[in-house]
Amino acid sequence: MAASLRLQLELDQALGLGDAPWGAPLAHGRGDGRAMSRAATADQHTSAKHSAGASAAKGNPRGSAMMRPPDPPHPATPASVSAHQPQIDFALEDTVPPDLMRAKLQLPLGPAPADREARMREIAIAADVALAPYLNQIATRVVFGEGDVNARLMFVGEGPGGEEDKLGRPFVGRSGQLLDKMIIAMGLTRESVYIANIVKLRSADLDESTGRLKDRIPTDAEVRRGIEFLDLQIETIAPAVIVTLGATALKYMLGRQENVSRVRGVWQAYRGIDLMPTFHPSFLLRAYTPENRAKVWSDLQAAMEKLRQKG
Numbered sequence: 001m002a003a004s005l006r007l008q009l010e011l012d013q014a015l016g017l018g019d020a021p022w023g024a025p026l027a028h029g030r031g032d033g034r035a036m037s038r039a040a041t042a043d044q045h046t047s048a049k050h051s052a053g054a055s056a057a058k059g060n061p062r063g064s065a066m067m068r069p070p071d072p073p074h075p076a077t078p079a080s081v082s083a084h085q086p087q088i089d090f091a092l093e094d095t096v097p098p099d100l101m102r103a104k105l106q107l108p109l110g111p112a113p114a115d116r117e118a119r120m121r122e123i124a125i126a127a128d129v130a131l132a133p134y135l136n137q138i139a140t141r142v143v144f145g146e147g148d149v150n151a152r153l154m155f156v157g158e159g160p161g162g163e164e165d166k167l168g169r170p171f172v173g174r175s176g177q178l179l180d181k182m183i184i185a186m187g188l189t190r191e192s193v194y195i196a197n198i199v200k201l202r203s204a205d206l207d208e209s210t211g212r213l214k215d216r217i218p219t220d221a222e223v224r225r226g227i228e229f230l231d232l233q234i235e236t237i238a239p240a241v242i243v244t245l246g247a248t249a250l251k252y253m254l255g256r257q258e259n260v261s262r263v264r265g266v267w268q269a270y271r272g273i274d275l276m277p278t279f280h281p282s283f284l285l286r287a288y289t290p291e292n293r294a295k296v297w298s299d300l301q302a303a304m305e306k307l308r309q310k311g
């Protein structure tokens, strides 16, 4: 499979075509909720972000109190996990969006833990404990992330959608299927990389007109709840390259608002780790043009080249 994709790439290059090896048209149908709820712009975020932020600012979050419970001041620890709670320093209240990660960005990575598997298990348990009070009818489980804890390449997306929430795994909906194709085109497997999100709980509102849940961009408060766990995951894996998917991942990984169209293809850094921004697969699904596929493919090729250079 990987070999045939490589062959196709070589052919494309020989013919002067830049399109991605997964470029065959995708079957039409409903996208994942996250993809379908987005504005079809590369940066996706303006309208949804403003509506979420504005309603929260009015003290009137969209959806009923049942759908979006207020933040409990002292999250209760579920009995089932409290016995195993690891000692993880988790203090986010002093971080201020949108500079959430900025202080961290200056810190070089420490040495990777001796036992990465064990450390990742500890972090997962800590995330379960810390995020349990925020579970509700929308976010029914923590979607922690998955993959090889020794991976050299890590993908960071925005947050789980409906499918991910159902299965407790990142990127398993329609945009996940496209991400899988992208990974295979890179000559890798999903199991050999690590995939995580900025938030570990689904962010969605009830669309009163349809009665359906509509995924939306997570608020800063939602990001603040769990982003420390992403940072701990990155410290544990210490990947050689991070690829951010979409504007939300980019914003919080860089500690500033950036336009994906402007900075994609340009190397950035997160705590000394090379970071390549690219479009989110859900954007690509909505704007599935050869030009956009070629841009993403070129970003992924840059990531592969960097991995090769780093040996």
Ligand code: URA
Binding pocket: 034, 157, 158, 159, 160, 161, 164, 169, 170, 171, 172, 173, 175, 176, 197, 282
């Ligand atoms: N979109 C994301 O950003 N993350 C997922 O896990 C799924 C869809």
